[in-house]
Amino acid sequence: MAHLGGGFQAGTAVIPCSKVEISISCRKLRDLDVFSKSDPMCVVYTQDVKSQRYVEYERTETIQDNLNPEFAKKVVIDYFFEEAQRLKFEVYDVDSPSRNLQQHDFIGWAEVTLGEIVGAVGGCVVKKLRSNLQGENGDIVLRAEELGSSKEIAVFHFKASHLDQKNWWGLFGKSDPFLTFYRANEDNTYTVVHRTEVIKNTLNPDWKTFSLP
Structure with missing residues (x-):
């Protein structure tokens, strides 16, 4: 194979790409629980170019x-410009710890290209969730941000003391605090970047150390 000047080798051109972080939130989801609200989780799929089939890529956390919901879990994916x-x-209403999606109630789905999200004004797209059920299922909000090349991270550790008692049965338990x-x-909106663990039954929480880029 011929070699060209400048270190370029014919037939080995790299497809230009960048890493993109997608933040996911939903609005006005259909409530599928009888005695409480839905416990949503979002499953993300990418389409295989050859088979045209969707393959599971990532899952968010479940929000009770x-x-x-504003999911703290981000989806990081390579964006190929061409x-x-x-x-x-x-989006599912989670009913158990099972990873089998058939064990959970399906709320709705939406399709979009990564380029549509990245190219939208403010890098934000809102899609209606679709399903076979009558009525509204809610919206999904997708926001994309290109990740920089910096490898620096910030490490945080938070704790609190003498928090207010928020449980109405205060005689039998204390608050269950967490931080978002x-x-x-x-565009003057806000995106969740981290949510700490919930610490049960305490007014003096000491959350786990975490890092953010």
């Missing part, structure tokens, strides 16, 4: 009793 990368997002951290976006 919330019809407007390819149509199709993504599918399925947001990043400001260019």
Whole structure:
């Protein structure tokens, strides 16, 4: 094979790409629980170019009793500028610890290309969730941000003391505190970047150390 100047080898050109982080949230989800609100989780699929089949890529955490969830779990994916990368997002109401999706209630799904999210104004796309059920299933909000090349991270450790008692049965238990951290976006909205663990029955929590890029 011929070699060209400047270290370039014919037939080995690299397809330009960058790493993109997708933040996921939902609005006004259909409530599938009888005595409480849905416990949503989002499953992300990428479409295989050759087979055209969708393959599971990532899952968010489950958020309890919330019809407007803002998932802390991010989806990091390579964005190839010249390819149509199709993504599918399925939202479920989680009913058990099982990873088998058939054990959970399906709320709805949406399809979009990665380029559509990246190229949208503010890097944000809102899609209606679709299903076979009558009525509204809610919206899914997808926000993309290109990740920089910096490898620096910040390490955080938080604790609190003498928090207010928020459990109405205060004589029998204390609050179950957690922290949520947001990043400001260019359009004056906020995106969840981290949510600590919940520490049960304490007014003096000491959360685990965590890091953010």
